[in-house]
Amino acid sequence: MKRVRMIRLACLAILTFGLTCGVASPLQGAGPIKVGTLPVISSAPLFIGQELGLFKEEGLEIELVEFASGAKMMSPLATGELQVAAGSSSAGLFNAIAGGMDLKVVADKGQARAGYNYSLIVVRKDLAASGAIREVKDLRGRKIAVAARGIFAEYLLEKLLAQAGLLLNAVELVGLSPPNMVKALHSKAIDAAVAVEPWGTRSEAEGVGVKAFTAELDRLEPHQTGMLMVPGAFLRQRPDDARRFMRAYLKGVRYFNQRGLKDPGMSRLLTKYTRVPEEIIRASVPFYLAEDGRLLKESLADQQEWYARKGLVKERVSIERMVDESLLRP
Known part of the structure; x- marks a missing residue:
């Protein structure tokens, strides 16, 4: 009954994104650690750890499992089919934990801050060139794409709009995947987009978009954007594996921070795992990774409050309950 309840909770969380839920196999006490990833550059430490054998050095066998969206990881996380997931903040995540899902956020996987705003605003090139969209206030009434509803992109957009005294309802939101955002800029179906890199750089390379409002962002x-999540059962049943995994992951973080996106070897590695051309990766806005893996808990609390004010989160969860940084201790 408990397993069925967890599956139902996972379904409830991902229905926020209009997805369906399937039953996955239960968590095993040993074997490979399955890690849910997205083909995005902010997953660099995981790709580095796999490519350079950092996980193997810790005696671990890692299987990277690619997903189309973070929401699709929720069900296999709930049932233990995945032991680790690389995801981001969303109303669905807070709702799942508040509803009883045994899920812990254990480490940073990307922050947005000055000079590292890899979640950015892309304005259609013709509108930027004509001066039709020059200031934040010019976004009023415009069609702006976000990858999904109830996610960090909406939170970030309203933070930006607030600088011009606007709320989120001042714009028309359109749900599109990042690749389709670029296509919609081509066809002029949208006026702007909240795009995570490398899609902002890709739109510029294709001559249809311009990265905008960098100074305003x-x-x-600083905001917490990406994070590593694990089922509580993984921490309880395989604590040594969890600690070894985190050691290797943080080695990958340091390796990335020492080189960055412009490093030829790094761009080649990321191209292998993301299928994004090297020149696009090298031109992308970088993301910030905390070398100690610590999360911006105050940012997560602020995001949850924003989702609650918008009616997207019904029951607030304690951030201290949600976050477990025990694996980060020396």
Whole structure:
């Protein structure tokens, strides 16, 4: 009954994104650690760990499992089919944990802050060139794409709009996947997009978009955007494996921070795992990774409050309950 309840909770969380849920195999006490990933550059430490054998050095066998979206990882996380997932903040995540899902956020996987705003605003090139969209206030009434509803992109957009005294309802939101955002800029179906890199750079390379409002985004406080999540059962049943995994992951973080996106070897490695051309990766806005893996808990709390004000989160969860940084201790 407990397993069925967890599956139902996972379904409830991902229905926020209009997805269906399937039953996955239960967590095993040994074997490979299955890690849910997205083909995005902010998953670099995981790709580095796999490519350079950092996980093997810790005696671990890792299987990277690619997903189309973070929401699709929720069900296999709930049932233990995945032991680790690389995801991001969303109303669905807070709702799942508040509803009883045994899920812990254990480490940073990307922050947005001055100079590292890899979640950015892309304005259609013709609108930027004509001056039709020059200031934040010019976004009023415009069609702006986000990857899904109830996610960090909406939160970030309203933070930006607030600098012009606007709320989120001042714009028309359109749900599109990042690749389709670029296509919609081509066809002029949208006016702008909240795009995570490398899609902002890709739109510029294709001559249809312009990265905009960089200075305004840099004025915002740092935000927690990406994170590593694990089922509580993994921490309880395989604590040594969990600690070894985190050691290897943080080695990957340090390796990335020492080189960055412009390093030829790094761009080649990321191209292998993301299928994004090397020149696009090298031109992308970088993301910030905390070398100690610590999360911006105050940012997560602020995001949850925003989702609650919008009616997307009905029951607030304690951030201290949600976050477990025990694996980060020396």
